[in-house]
Amino acid sequence: MTVDLPGMPTDGEQYLEWGNDVVRLVVAHGPDSAPRLVALWHADEPRPDLAALRRSALPVLEVAVLGEGRSGTSGKRHVDGAVAQRLRLTAHREGHADGTSWLEFDLAEEPVAAGAAGTSAGAVPGLRATVTYQAFDGVPAVRSSARITATSTALLDHATTGVLSGLGHGARWEDELAVWEAANPWSGEFRWRRSTLVERGLYDVGMTRYGQVGAKNRITLTSTGAWSTAEHLAQGMVEDARTGRMVAWQVETNGAWHAELGDRYDDVYLLVTGPTALEHQWAGRVGPGAFVETVPVSLAVVPGHASGTDATLGACAAVLTTHRRRGRRAHPDHERLPVIYNDFLNGLMSDPTTERVLPLVEAAADLGAEYYVMDAGWYDDEFGGWWDSVGAWEPSVNRFPGGGLRMVLDRVRELGMRPGLWLEPEMVGVRSPVAGALPPEAFFRRHGRRVTEWGRHQLDLRHPAARAHLDAVVDRLVGEFGLAYLKFDHNVDIGPGTDGGRPDAGAAAGAPEPAGNGLLGQGRAFLSWAAAVMDRHPGLVVEGCAAGGSRTDAASGAVFPIQSLTDQQDFRLTPPIAAAAAFAIPPEQAGVWASADGAMDAEEIAFSLVTALTSRVHLAGRIDTLDGGRRDVVRQGLAVHRALRAAVARSVPVWPLGLPGWRDRWIAAGARDGNDLYLAVWRRDGVVGGGPAGPGPSAGDRKGDTVRLPLPGLIATGEAEVLYPTWGGESVSVVDGGTAVELKLPILLAARLLHLRVTGGERSEVDRD
Structure with a gap:
């Protein structure tokens, strides 16, 4: 007015x-x-x-x-x-x-x-x-x-x-x-x-x-x-x-x-x-x-x-x-938060075969995963030479003898999970038949030459041929294999863009344009195409990924129901990433790796699981090597996640120790759902991230094996409960009249997920004088 x-x-x-x-x-x-x-x-x-x-x-x-x-x-x-x-x-x-x-x-x-x-x-x-x-x-x-x-x-x-x-x-x-x-x-x-x-x-x-x-x-x-x-x-x-x-x-x-x-x-x-x-x-x-x-x-x-x-x-x-x-675009995944097992990180690392995948499928089902996602390599008949030949996205024959990829994914469904596959839709390798089958205008070009980066070309999804090609790929894979999940990755940064002309401009098609215009147009076209894929296949979950977290932007978050945060493989280095991610993406959309294998002890497995429990769990690693006791540690963590995921989808972040530093010895991040506060705390002593771990700010509050955790703007109304793991070894108490929690973790590398009932959280009135 x-x-x-x-x-x-x-x-x-x-x-x-x-x-x-x-x-x-x-x-x-x-x-x-x-x-x-x-x-x-x-x-x-x-x-x-x-x-x-x-x-x-x-x-x-x-x-x-x-x-x-x-x-x-x-x-x-x-x-x-x-x-x-x-x-x-x-x-x-x-x-x-x-x-x-x-x-x-x-x-x-x-x-x-x-x-x-x-x-x-x-x-x-x-x-x-x-x-x-x-x-x-x-x-x-x-x-x-x-x-x-x-x-x-x-x-x-x-x-x-x-x-x-x-x-x-x-x-x-x-x-x-x-x-x-x-x-x-x-x-x-x-x-x-x-x-x-x-x-x-x-x-x-x-x-x-x-x-x-x-x-x-x-x-x-x-x-x-x-x-x-x-x-x-x-x-x-x-x-x-x-x-x-x-x-x-x-x-x-x-x-x-x-x-x-x-x-x-x-x-x-x-x-x-x-x-x-x-x-x-x-x-x-x-x-x-x-x-x-x-x-x-x-x-x-x-x-x-x-x-x-x-x-x-x-x-x-x-x-x-x-x-x-x-x-954001509505999607049922925002509320369901199913547990995903992805076989890439510390697992098959883009080298799947029937022999290697099936034990992981059995283990994932046994642990309670709800989706099994086969990551890169399922199309690779050269056993490692696929990087510059991708684009057709046809299942490998050599990797899946005796029934093919269909048999493996059928086994996923038989065990009560839903299958998914990895794709890098915007990329076409220089050796791919698609590189010659599509018209030149369907690719990024600059100064009259097709752009090539690390053996790959970039599709321009404004061109109808590029879009039709990817529509056919997705519809074929979803229809043939009954896929419920697709992971869209993007591992090459193609540079400033394309000046090859707007392929969607009708009579002006092919007219020169600045490279930056081409990049902006293709980015918008890609998100439009991904949204249309989910519209065409209701219930299909599409994960956004770009070399880990290289497209963790609000435009992507408004389209993809789940996004990858990182490619970090060391479970000890993941907490500062996961703890700070809530500033960039809602926790119910943040895919956090929780890697586990038989070489890890129970505290290490719990440490890795705690990192993901207040976000989206991307279970990973050689879970087929876990013995019975270690499997129980994972099962207990996933059971806690299932009990919390409705709260996670409503939660907002809390940082008792501030936003985490890369080498902080103690890290804490909370998810507050009304009067419930779920607080993840990690102790990381030793060498972290290529250098010695440092105390970070407020070092006096986190010396030795004890950390004091202020509750910013909150007051605890009862005692703290340890949700996971529950085998003990820690001591926790509410101090300072409910304004802080004190946690003692004698083990050098350990994590706990706590629950507190709290009041407050609203900002005090500003002095209006």
Whole structure:
């Protein structure tokens, strides 16, 4: 609604306020100014000083056109686009339905004379856009995106609705603002760190006193190529140390993206976007019949918790978890959380045969697995030469004598499990017959040559032949073998994209396009195709995977009911990955390896199982080598998981020791379902992750064989119960009036899953004075 509010802007501007019960935003707009997002805040926070924030406010659509660029400043930053400043609000609509509030802005470029200052010599493009905001009831997060066209042809250098200023208002922002970001290395995923802005190189250089906008550098995170999270998670937070307040962001794409923080008019802005010209070889063509849909961005606001940073981090993750659950594609797997045995990790390692698989099938059924997934190699007649020959996805004859693959999968069903197979659908090996059978336009190409990486080509699923080929593969495999599960992997990052032309563009098919456009189009087409597969085969579970956790992004999480987190094979190194994963993906979608074999003792097996019990269990390893006692340890762990999985599907994360460090000796992660807290705790003494284990932060609380676990914002109302394993050896007690738990684990490598009844979890009221 457009209303008169305190601190109304001048020059005929008006404020439009919108939101839901917990998050609010204000946009200033007028006949002589672009609509600008002035403030975004939580309803429990003091109302912001709108007049003071107006100066640094940025347009709701930050966009730049090739030939014009920026106005008022220059450099690598993606703000102050000249055309963005010429956009005017022409109409707006808002509404509420099915638990969702929405707001739409129609924007049009203000006419200016051809060749006017700040424009190119020709006529201005006449941009037109619709900006959409969305917020779910009870969730302090806003998702936004835009659809952009123009009355004449133009190319966009960048475009996003993911922009918010005012983050450092009134602060010594160099050291009073901090950025949280997560490195995401292969097999060591979800490595969070906190840095002040000055530690990341952003200084107040004082030039605003001389009429300048601010410094010209920025703090950046940029992802290139088809692995959206191969180096960094596609999300982060900005923390205000004065109040503890956090603004979290996520960019919702399975391809290239960019985020930046910069200073502007004595304040700090955040910009999050999909591909850009500067970073990703992207250009958005707009004009009659041509439009650009920006990559969606979500922003969440969480006030600082009275119990400190760890409680605020938990509240922030809870908001993101709820936001993701509300926005994803529905699938029954979100509630069922069946136990999966996958024969890859520490098992067959892509080398299945009838002789090797059947003992694992028998063991998996005996332990209580509900799905058996045969991973890579089932199509390999060369016994190891398959890497550059994949693409046809026909079962191997040599590997499965005496009945073929069908006999093996029939045995899976006979033992009460449901069968699944691994696929790498986007990849075609250079030696595959498919490489020559499909038209050149069905593959990634650059500069007229087919792209090859590590002996493989990349399919472009915008091409009907590529899509028809994969539809035929999936329909044949599901129909012939009665598959209930498919694991879609992606083990090659193909680079910036394809410039071979849009194969889905009708009359314009084959027209050249920037490589970044091709990558974005293929990524969207892949997710659309995967969703259509599940629509066509109701109940089919499709797992998303990309070299472990290299596509753990919100766009993938909105489609795939389960995602792989990592390729880490050492069960001692998996806890910091699994414990931190809840910041990136809801626990009921997080596939966590739980490897077990006969060489492990009971404590080691329990350690490995505890790592997965509050997520999705991907049982793995040579389980056929387990003796009776060790099998009982696994069975007991899976029984606990089955009893908890309904709670896991509703839970939000808790980190009593903060987000885990890679070499922390003690790690703790909880799943809170209302008044029930399920708390996994690991002790890891010795050499961990290539170096000696370190104590991590708050070392005084976790010396020797005892750790004190604060309950951030929670109070235990009774004693702690050890759920798994239950053979003893530990001591656990609730201390400090219920605000902490003390656990003693005398064994150097051990883990326990605890249960507590708790109260609290709600943030204390913010002082409104």
